[in-house]
Amino acid sequence: NAGVTQTPKFQVLKTGQSMTLQCAQDMNHEYMSWYRQDPGMGLRLIHYSVGAGITDQGEVPNGYNVSRSTTEDFPLRLLSAAPSQTSVYFCASSYDRALEPQHFGDGTRLSIL
Amino acid sequence: KNEVEQSPQNLTAQEGEFITINCSYSVGISALHWLQQHPGGGIVSLFMLSSGKKKHGRLIATINIQEKHSSLHITASHPRDSAVYICAVPQGAQKLVFGQGTRLTINP
8 A cells, every 4th residue: 555655755856947847646645735845944835635526725825836637646737936936845635624643745846956 | 724722732741640631622523532652753642532532542532513622631641652643523524623742752
């Protein structure tokens, strides 16, 4: 049982480049979410999804896009990378909603030069 | 927005000590999460509780909904308990707001 799988684990980008962070879960969870973690700050919600075809913005959505075409996958797209997006990104899922126990991926460490 | 404050931000203790980490929040909630982030970065869910107390091994979580406060206790602490402990509270049913975390270091 793989749980929540994030790829890649590390990535270095140049300012202006685009990329997609992948997140997949094999637990048939409806709720999936993306967070960023910065030094001295708590995890902050970027986008979330309550099921296939449904996404919504979190606390810090600017510069990021998401889609949810299947229950399993919830990719996060950086449209034009900026140094302020240097962070560690976590994907999480739960059975139904934020009130359920959350399962986290191992994180993606992203550096924007 | 539900503001979440954890204390202390950093805690260093000797092996065997009883540890308490506190979490306070500003808006009434129905449940609260405690999470653990190991030095390698992975995050695991420890507890989700809505009232009273929950226990798992040497970890005990308590919550007082009326006082908007929760505590995480570790009995007989061990160096392998060294990690960042994070509390999170819901904002509505679809979003979580996280505290900044408490960095715990247990020295042998």
